[in-house]
Each structure stands twice: as C-alpha cells, then as structure tokens.
Amino acid sequence: MFGLLISxxxxKIEYTLKRNKKYKALCEFNEKVSCFKAIKSKYGHLALVTLGFLGSIYLAYLSLIKLKTLCLICNSIYLINILLLIFSLEFKLFFD
Structure with a gap:
C-alpha cells in the first residue's frame, strides 16, 4: 500500500508541476536532493511510459523466466504498476 501511495x-508531483511551475513538493529540498530533477529528467520516462513500469516488466521477466518462480507479493506490485500506468494514461488523456 505504501508503494502505491508513493507512486x-x-x-501528482509530475501532473501539478506541469500545471504550476512554482509548485514545491515535500520531497524538494535543494539541487542535490530533488524529486523534481529525477521525475522530470529524460531518465524518468521512456516515451510515454515511466521507467518504474519498465522496471516491473524486467523484474517480472527475471522472476518468471530466469528464476522460474511466481512471487505473489512481487506480482501484486507489478499489477499495481500496470494499473497505475493505465490510470495515468487515462488521466492524462482526460485532462489534456
């Protein structure tokens, strides 16, 4: 649940920052400790998909193919990430 809330x-940070350039999140402290810098960087996304989602796909591949195991907790996290992606894309299409 905590991972879902953080995601x-x-x-929310990314969406609000697009609407309000003066927005300051709780995780924004300075140049060295900056969630804006990470979220908005070219490394934070690949096309329209966040790298967190791609990371989940890779971890699912490792678990199922390489380790040949099904991790229920891990798969729950992967499912949450997929649902977040779908929600994010629908939210973006609705508000843009």
Missing amino acids: LYAF
Whole structure:
C-alpha cells in the first residue's frame, strides 16, 4: 500500500508541476536532493511510459523466466504498476 501511495504522489508531483511551475513538493529540498530533477529528467520516462513500469516488466521477466518462480507479493506490485500506468494514461488523456 505504501508503494502505491508513493507512486501516486510521484504522479501528482509530475501532473501539478506541469500545471504550476512554482509548485514545491515535500520531497524538494535543494539541487542535490530533488524529486523534481529525477521525475522530470529524460531518465524518468521512456516515451510515454515511466521507467518504474519498465522496471516491473524486467523484474517480472527475471522472476518468471530466469528464476522460474511466481512471487505473489512481487506480482501484486507489478499489477499495481500496470494499473497505475493505465490510470495515468487515462488521466492524462482526460485532462489534456
């Protein structure tokens, strides 16, 4: 649940920052400690998909193919990430 909340907060930061350039999140301290810098960087996204989602796909591949195991907790996290992606894309299409 905590991971879901953190992911939703990251989405909120990105969405709010697009609307309000003066927005200051709780995780924004200075140049060295900056969630804005990470979220908005070219490394934070690949096309329209966040790298967190791609990371989940890679970890699912490792678990299922390489380790030949099914991790229920891990797969729950992967499912949450997929749902977050779908929600984010629909939210973006609705508000843009």
